[in-house]
Amino acid sequence: MARLTALEGGRAAAARFEALIEPHYGALYRAAYRLTRSVHDAEDLVQEVCLRAFARLDELQAFERPRAWLLCVLQRLFIDQTRRYERRFGQSIETSDSGAWMSEEPGPAEMAEQSSNRRHLARAWHYLDRTQQVLLALHDIEGYSLAELQQITGLKEGTLKSRLHRARVRLGKLLQRDHELELGEQRSVGVAR
Amino acid sequence: MRCETVLDVLERSVDAVDPIERRFAEEHLMSCSQCRAAYRAVQVLGEERSASLPMPAPGAFERAMRVATQHPPRQRAPRRGFWLGAAVGGSLAAALALAVVLAVPTFRAPQPSGTPQVRMALNEMRTLHIALDTPEAMPNAQIRVALSGAIGLVGYDGQKEIAWRTNLDRGANELALPVVVLGAEGGQLVVEVRYGDKRKRFLVDVSAKTSHNPA
Numbered sequence: 136m137a138r139l140t141a142l143e144g145g146r147a148a149a150a151r152f153e154a155l156i157e158p159h160y161g162a163l164y165r166a167a168y169r170l171t172r173s174v175h176d177a178e179d180l181v182q183e184v185c186l187r188a189f190a191r192l193d194e195l196q197a198f199e200r201p202r203a204w205l206l207c208v209l210q211r212l213f214i215d216q217t218r219r220y221e222r223r224f225g226q227s228i229e230t231s232d233s234g235a236w237m238s239e240e241p242g243p244a245e246m247a248e249q250s251s252n253r254r255h256l257a258r259a260w261h262y263l264d265r266t267q268q269v270l271l272a273l274h275d276i277e278g279y280s281l282a283e284l285q286q287i288t289g290l291k292e293g294t295l296k297s298r299l300h301r302a303r304v305r306l307g308k309l310l311q312r313d314h315e316l317e318l319g320e321q322r323s324v325g326v327a328r
Numbered sequence: 329m330r331c332e333t334v335l336d337v338l339e340r341s342v343d344a345v346d347p348i349e350r351r352f353a354e355e356h357l358m359s360c361s362q363c364r365a366a367y368r369a370v371q372v373l374g375e376e377r378s379a380s381l382p383m384p385a386p387g388a389f390e391r392a393m394r395v396a397t398q399h400p401p402r403q404r405a406p407r408r409g410f411w412l413g414a415a416v417g418g419s420l421a422a423a424l425a426l427a428v429v430l431a432v433p434t435f436r437a438p439q440p441s442g443t444p445q446v447r448m449a450l451n452e453m454r455t456l457h458i459a460l461d462t463p464e465a466m467p468n469a470q471i472r473v474a475l476s477g478a479i480g481l482v483g484y485d486g487q488k489e490i491a492w493r494t495n496l497d498r499g500a501n502e503l504a505l506p507v508v509v510l511g512a513e514g515g516q517l518v519v520e521v522r523y524g525d526k527r528k529r530f531l532v533d534v535s536a537k538t539s540h541n542p543a
Contacts, residue, residue, distance in 0.1 A: 185393065304369070
């Protein structure tokens, strides 16, 4: 009987946890994808967040806004796990992919025609440090407010504003550099021909 | 006006900002290269926001719940099999894996996140081996390869897209693509696999080694 009670308790906890996480799963995945830019890594990162969250279920339930706590864990894990990700890539590399199977157009030719801005961004993004990526992904892409970012990162408003500005400036310069390099290379190839 | 506040002013709708404050912000932008850089970054990130986001694989939420509630905390959940040769389980949607292995592994190590990049010399031809690892046979699957930018497939002069049907065996299937870099700007390779009414795509950036960045 005692064992049965324990099992029921476990199931109840799992059900409570699922109900608590489900409304936030989409937001967690979106944030994770913006940071990792990979469906697989985003799913793994969210899974890791869920692992930690379940261990603190009672605490999580007491939060008025659990999403901020979950995103806080997510961004810390992203920063901490960067070294692990960097070690992971070796002789083989995972491609980024479209995630779920889809059955609607556009086709691959359209997919291949990414805007030049997105191409520059994809290259420039990796030169930002992880904290800068977190701020830009959550604020400028996902649209979290400064107040929400304060809760997520634990930074004061003034610090947040100045770091956000520095991150934007750095990204803007990286984008410009990438753009100029591409133009210069195209010109030099044209002259050589 | 402080640099940190300029973009806040410009991002607000016209009605929500004092016209004088807005004019100050615009004047500041004209004279401050730092703020212009920041402004450009915000614009590009805004485009990213409106771009479509790949959805998680079907069942990802249920898997995350199962792992979280059935594994002891702090235990690393086993990764799904997206490494070549790794065990593959779960639904078909989650299970097709793909890896790119270069014949001569001199590529620049990809960053921890994002589309992998292969760096090649201008006009160099190199065979990229695409490994598709499937959990079950996929008879008559369609494979389409599309190219953008200044890259080409050797033997397919000028063709930007090729498609064919093939039987994918259970386990590893190798697709060899002889790629050549035609211009300094490089390009992007998209491989799409269709099976029945479903499909999945994979991207690889191909860039050219230049005098600016020979790595």
